[in-house]
Amino acid sequence: MPRAVWILIIGQFxxxxxxxxxxxxxxxxxxxxxxxxxxxxxxxLMLNSGTNVVGSLLGGVLFDxxxxxxxxxxxxxxxxxxxxxxxxxxxxxNYAICLGISGFGSGIVFPSIYALVGSAWKEGGRxxxxxxxxxxxxxxxxxxxxxxxxxxxxxxxxxxxNMTMYVVFFLIVLFGHKNIIVSGQLKKNDEMHQKxxxxxxxxxxxxxxxxxxxxxxxxxxxxxxxxxxxxxxxNISLKxxxxxxxxxxxxxxxxxxxxxxxxxxxxxxxxxxxxxxIGIFVVAFSMAGISNGFKGFxxxxxxxxxxxxxxxxVVPTIANHLAPTGRxxxxxxxxxxxxxxxxxxxxxxxxxxxDLSGMHSLFYFMxxxxxxxxxxxxxxxxxxxSIGKRNxxxx
Numbered sequence: 001m002p003r004a005v006w007i008l009i010i011g012q013f014x015x016x017x018x019x020x021x022x023x024x025x026x027x028x029x030x031x032x033x034x035x036x037x038x039x040x041x042x043x044x045l046m047l048n049s050g051t052n053v054v055g056s057l058l059g060g061v062l063f064d065x066x067x068x069x070x071x072x073x074x075x076x077x078x079x080x081x082x083x084x085x086x087x088x089x090x091x092x093x094n095y096a097i098c099l100g101i102s103g104f105g106s107g108i109v110f111p112s113i114y115a116l117v118g119s120a121w122k123e124g125g126r127x128x129x130x131x132x133x134x135x136x137x138x139x140x141x142x143x144x145x146x147x148x149x150x151x152x153x154x155x156x157x158x159x160x161x162n163m164t165m166y167v168v169f170f171l172i173v174l175f176g177h178k179n180i181i182v183s184g185q186l187k188k189n190d191e192m193h194q195k196x197x198x199x200x201x202x203x204x205x206x207x208x209x210x211x212x213x214x215x216x217x218x219x220x221x222x223x224x225x226x227x228x229x230x231x232x233x234x235n236i237s238l239k240x241x242x243x244x245x246x247x248x249x250x251x252x253x254x255x256x257x258x259x260x261x262x263x264x265x266x267x268x269x270x271x272x273x274x275x276x277x278i279g280i281f282v283v284a285f286s287m288a289g290i291s292n293g294f295k296g297f298x299x300x301x302x303x304x305x306x307x308x309x310x311x312x313x314v315v316p317t318i319a320n321h322l323a324p325t326g327r328x329x330x331x332x333x334x335x336x337x338x339x340x341x342x343x344x345x346x347x348x349x350x351x352x353x354x355d356l357s358g359m360h361s362l363f364y365f366m367x368x369x370x371x372x373x374x375x376x377x378x379x380x381x382x383x384x385x386s387i388g389k390r391n392x393x394x395x
Contacts, residue, residue, distance in 0.1 A: 004120040005128055007176040008113060011169055012135040015109070018165025020143025020245070021158050025151055026099070027228045027347075028238065033155060034092050038229055042351030044096045045225060048103035049344025053337040055107020060115065060333020062108065064326060068116035069177045071329075075108030076170040083163040090159055103340075111336040115329040116177075118320040126270070126317045133313040134253055141249020148242025201383035202322045206331065208380035210338035213315050215373040216278065217342025218349065219285065219366040223304065226350035227288070230359055236294050244301045251305045259309055270314045274377045277310030282370050289363035315339075 030041040055075065062071035082101035085094060117128040143165075150157045224245070231241050263273070284304035291297050316335055323331035353362045 001127070001131065002121050005117055005131060007172070008117045008120070009131050009135040011172045011176065012113060012132050013139045014165055014172060015169045016136045016139025017143040017146075018139075018162050018169065019106070020140045021147040021150065021162045021165070025147060025155075025158065025228075025238075027225050028232070029090075029151075029155055030095070031229055034095065036092070037355065038226060038351040039348070039355055041229075042225065042347035042349075044099060045347040046344045047096060048099040049340050049347075050103070051100045052103035052107035052340040053344065055104040056111050056333050056337035056340055057107075058333075059108035059111045059336070060329040060331070063112045063115045063329025063333070068112045068119075068329075069173070071112040072109050072116075072173050072177060073170070075105045075112070076166065076173060078102075078105030078108065080163065080166050080170060081105075083159065083166055086159045087156075087163055090155065107336070107340060111329060111333040114316045114320075114336065115332040118316070118332070119328050126313060129317045129320070130256075130313040133309075134256055137249045137252035139249070141246050141253070144242050144245035144249065148239050152238060204383055205380055206319060206322055206334060208376050209315060209318060210334060212274070212278075212373040212376040212380065213335065214338050214342040214345075215369045215376070216281065216311060217339045218346035219281065219369050219373075220304075220308070221343045221346035222350045222362065222366060223301075225347040226354045226359075226362060230354070231297065234292050236297065240294050244297060247298065247301055248305050251302060252309060255305075255309060270318055271377065271381060273310045273314050275374060277307045277314075278370055278374045278377060280304075280307030280310070282367055282374075283307075285363055285367050285370070289360065 026045060027038065027041045030036045030044060031038060036044075059071055059075060062074065079102050082098045082105060085098040085101070114129065114132065117132050121128045146161070147158055150161060228241060232238070280303060284300050284307060287300040287303055288297060291300060316332060319331045319335045320328060350362055350366075353365060
C-alpha cells in the first residue's frame with residue numbers, strides 16, 4: 001500500500017474518531033438536554049445533512065480545480081470554526097446553526113478524501129476505498145465508545161474532544177497531504193469528448209447507483225437517530241447504546257481478514273456484493289423490529305455491520321471506475337452528496353413516522369425502501385451490458 005494511502009487512512013481515522021464523539025448522541029442531546037421532539041431533532045439533522053450535500057458537491061469541484069490538499073484544508077477550517085461555536089455555546093438555536101456549518105465543512109472534506117485515495121492508488125481497485133472504510137469505522141468504534149463514556153459525565157467534554165480531534169486532523173492534512181502526488185488529476189481526457197454517449201450512459205448508471213445509495217442510507221441512519229431515542233424507551237442505557245457502535249467498528253476492523261478471504265473469488269463481482277449486502281440490511285431491520293432488549297439489538301447490529309461491509313466500500317469503488325480522468329472529484333462528490341441526502345431525509349422521515357405511527361411502522365417502511373434499493377441495484381448496469389452485447393455482435 002502506498003505511503004500516501006497510509007497518510008489518508010490515518011487522517012480518516014482521526015477525523016471519524018472526533019466526529020463519533022458527537023454524531024451518535026445528537027438526537028439524545030436535543031431531546032433530553034435541549035427539550036426538543038424527535039421531529040425537531042430530525043429537522044436539525046436534516047439541516048446538517050443538507051449543508052453537507054452542498055459541501056459535497058462543492059468539494060468534488062474543488063478537488064478537480066484546486067486539488068485534494070487545498071480542498072480538504074478549506075473544509076477542515078470551516079468544520080473547526082463550527083465546532084468551536086458548539087464548545088462556546090451548545091444551546092438552542094446555536095446548536096442547530098453550528099451543526100449546519102459543520103455539515104458544510106465536512107461535506108467538502110469527505111469526497112476529496114475518497115477522490116484522493118482513488119487517484120493515489122488507481123491500480124488498487126476496491127482496496128483503497130476499503131482501507132478508508134475500515135479507518136472510518138475504527139474511528140467510529142473508538143469515538144463512540146469514548147463519546148458515551150464522556151457524555152455520562154458532561155456533554156461539554158464531548159464538544160471539546162470533538163474539536164480537539166478535528167484540530168489534529170487539520171495538522172495531519174497540513175503536513176502530510178501536501179506532497180501526495182495524484183496521477184491524472186487536473187488533466188483533460190481527450191477521449192471523453194469523442195465518447196459523450198458513453199459518459200451519458202455512465203452518468204445514468206451512476207444515478208441509479210446513487211439512488212440505491214440514498215435509500216440504503218435513509219434506512220441506515222435510523223440506527224443513530226430515531227432508534228437511538230427508541231433504545232432509551234426500552235431501557236437500553238446510553239452506555240449500552242454506545243457499545244452497539246463500538247461493536248460495529250470492531251467488527252468492521254476485525255472482520256476484514258475473513259471478508260477478504262470470502263471475496264477472493266468474487267472481488268470483481270461488485271454488483272453481487274451490493275445485492276447480498278442490501279439483503280443483509282433487510283434481515284438486520286427485521287431483527288431489530290422484533291427485539292425489545294439489548295441482546296436483540298446486539299445481534300441486529302452484528303447483522304447490520306455485515307451488510308455495510310459489503311455495500312459502503314463498493315459504491316465509491318464503482319464511481320471511481322466510471323469516472324473519466326480529471327472528473328474523479330465530481331463523481332465522488334455526487335456519491336457523497338447522495339449518501340448525505342439519505343442521512344438528511346432519513347431522520348425527518350423516521351422521526352415523523354415514529355411520532356405519528358409508532359416504531360413498527362418505521363421498521364416496515366425502511367424494509368420497503370431497502371427492497372426498492374435492491375431492484376435499483378439489479379438493473380443499474382444495464383447500459384453497460386447493452387454496450388457489451390453490441391461489441392460482441394460487431395466482432
